[in-house]
Amino acid sequence: MRKYSVFAVAREAMRGHKGWEAQWTSPEPRKEYDVIIVGGGGHGLGAAYYLAKEHGITNVAVIEKGWLGGGNTGRNTTIIRSNYLYDESMDIYEHSLKLWEGLSQDLNYNVMYSPRGVMMLSHNVHDKQSFSRHIHANRLYGIDNEWLTPQQAKDFVPVLDISASARYPINGAALQRRGGTARHDAVAWGYARAASDRGVHVIQNCEVKGIRRGPDGAVTGVETSKGFIGAKKIAVSASGHNSVILSMADVKLPLHSVPLQALVSEPMKPIFPCVVMSNSVHAYISQSDKGELVIGAGTDQYNSYSQTGGLQIITHTLDAICELFPMFRRVKMMRQWGGITDNTPDRSAIQGVTPVKNLFVNCGWGTGGFKATPGSAHLFAHLIAKGEPHKLAAGLTLDRFRTGRLIDEAAAAAVAH
Amino acid sequence: MLLIYCPYCEEERSELEFRHGGDAHIARPTNIADVTDEAFEEYFFLRDNPKGLIFERWRHIHGCGRFFNAARDTVSDKFYLTYKAGEPKPVIPGVSPATEKTVETYEATEGTAK
Numbered sequence: 001m002r003k004y005s006v007f008a009v010a011r012e013a014m015r016g017h018k019g020w021e022a023q024w025t026s027p028e029p030r031k032e033y034d035v036i037i038v039g040g041g042g043h044g045l046g047a048a049y050y051l052a053k054e055h056g057i058t059n060v061a062v063i064e065k066g067w068l069g070g071g072n073t074g075r076n077t078t079i080i081r082s083n084y085l086y087d088e089s090m091d092i093y094e095h096s097l098k099l100w101e102g103l104s105q106d107l108n109y110n111v112m113y114s115p116r117g118v119m120m121l122s123h124n125v126h127d128k129q130s131f132s133r134h135i136h137a138n139r140l141y142g143i144d145n146e147w148l149t150p151q152q153a154k155d156f157v158p159v160l161d162i163s164a165s166a167r168y169p170i171n172g173a174a175l176q177r178r179g180g181t182a183r184h185d186a187v188a189w190g191y192a193r194a195a196s197d198r199g200v201h202v203i204q205n206c207e208v209k210g211i212r213r214g215p216d217g218a219v220t221g222v223e224t225s226k227g228f229i230g231a232k233k234i235a236v237s238a239s240g241h242n243s244v245i246l247s248m249a250d251v252k253l254p255l256h257s258v259p260l261q262a263l264v265s266e267p268m269k270p271i272f273p274c275v276v277m278s279n280s281v282h283a284y285i286s287q288s289d290k291g292e293l294v295i296g297a298g299t300d301q302y303n304s305y306s307q308t309g310g311l312q313i314i315t316h317t318l319d320a321i322c323e324l325f326p327m328f329r330r331v332k333m334m335r336q337w338g339g340i341t342d343n344t345p346d347r348s349a350i351q352g353v354t355p356v357k358n359l360f361v362n363c364g365w366g367t368g369g370f371k372a373t374p375g376s377a378h379l380f381a382h383l384i385a386k387g388e389p390h391k392l393a394a395g396l397t398l399d400r401f402r403t404g405r406l407i408d409e410a411a412a413a414a415v416a417h
Numbered sequence: 418m419l420l421i422y423c424p425y426c427e428e429e430r431s432e433l434e435f436r437h438g439g440d441a442h443i444a445r446p447t448n449i450a451d452v453t454d455e456a457f458e459e460y461f462f463l464r465d466n467p468k469g470l471i472f473e474r475w476r477h478i479h480g481c482g483r484f485f486n487a488a489r490d491t492v493s494d495k496f497y498l499t500y501k502a503g504e505p506k507p508v509i510p511g512v513s514p515a516t517e518k519t520v521e522t523y524e525a526t527e528g529t530a531k
Contacts, residue, residue: 243466254462301437401462
């Protein structure tokens with residue numbers, strides 16, 4: 001792999017850009033791998049990268065039904081933050097945030113991580129009490145989070161309407177300055193390039209159709225649209241389709257898959273300096289480097305794999321955006337899409353072993369998986385390599401729904417879905 | 418937005434009038450305090466989450482207020498049919514195998530209440 005640098009850009013500028021090589025190879029599958037990862041999104045590709053980099057396991061294939069990052073990695077609003085309430089959540093999201101901070105250098109790929117700040121608007125007494133609780137919990141845990149008065153919030157985001165007559169009055173805000181955004185495609189591509197460079201096979205357009213098991217019940221490989229591929233270990237990280245894949249090994253998960261929508265506006269000059277989320281009226285917004293407003297809406301109420309979602313959901317979000325930021329009322333929306341999120345009953349992720357030997361699962365990231373990408377991938381690689389969870393992910397096991405040790409982030413999420 | 422046929426009101430109404438109620442035909446164990454952790458997990462948390470045919474509950478919360486069941490495709494979001502609470506799980510021709518035994522829920526007892 002040729003390193004990307006300012007010198008490489010200068011060299012290629014002289015040569016008419018004819019020397020850039022493919023970022024990753026697309027090999028034919030081998031007969032057998034040590035590890036097969038199902039799902040070529042950020043979590044799966046990242047896990048492959050960390051398996052190769054930190055655990056020396058390079059006989060790895062990432063199998064993807066469509067194209068890299070074409071699922072939820074490319075369908076989210078790219079918000080990164082770690083201001084969760086419970087220790088288990090703070091552990092993993094803060095671990096992730098720390099990895100985000102050095103990810104571009106680590107991968108030699110500009111993932112455009114931008115710690116521009118994530119602000120959560122408080123509209124009522126309940127919000128204020130809930131956010132204060134979060135702020136105190138975070139600060140005790142060494143995670144930055146601070147309370148802003150309405151005027152301080154407006155100083156940070158000048159286009160915010162804090163007037164007393166506003167439809168959704170603002171009585172303060174919580175701000176995590178280290179939170180921000182990153183470029184979603186670059187995360188998938190950067191991990192794929194770095195993993196491929198270390199010998200990982202990235203196999204696209206290859207659908208997993210079955211999981212084959214040996215006489216002792218352990219997995220032996222996957223049936224795919226490119227034939228049978230053997231594997232000593234199988235790790236599933238297929239976001240909305242985790243239930244579908246795991247059902248092939250007769251494992252039932254506590255998940256339901258629902259569409260979550262987002263949309264972007266026409267591009268504009270830089271106007272919006274950070275990420276703003278509003279829990280109570282359900283809207284979140286940031287501006288991409290291209291200038292588009294990136295707006296996230298809510299989930300639909302029913303199970304669906306349709307990748308679309310109902311119009312009333314985004315209408316509701318845009319109503320709220322227009323009230324909070326009156327100057328955006330005449331902005332045109334350009335594109336809208338849905339991603340299929342896999343949600344757990346306690347709204348915390350599951351990462352751990354399954355009842356089937358050598359079958360691992362990374363699922364249930366629900367509506368918040370993008371921010372967890374590096375941390376989740378890093379800890380998932382540890383789980384696959386060692387066969388037991390890293391201590392930072394020890395609480396995310398699948399059996400917590402039997403033992404009752406739930407991580408009840410549902411009531412504590414930034415936006416209620 | 419979905420258009421949903423309420424089997425009690427006997428007309429199609431917009432999704433805004435309805436609240437989704439999770440999977441249908443899940444029977445609560447009558448001896449809930451005595452069941453094993455595994456059985457409770459199975460009843461309370463584990464779901465098929467199917468890609469394709471799903472049987473689910475809906476409540477016409479801004480209408481008649483009644484719970485009813487629906488058979489729907491989770492890829493196209495198309496409803497095959499809706500039916501009253503307490504009625505057995507229907508067979509969808511060409512889609513669902515007629516193998517599973519029908520599970521009656523507590524709603525069966527209030528199926529005809531007005």
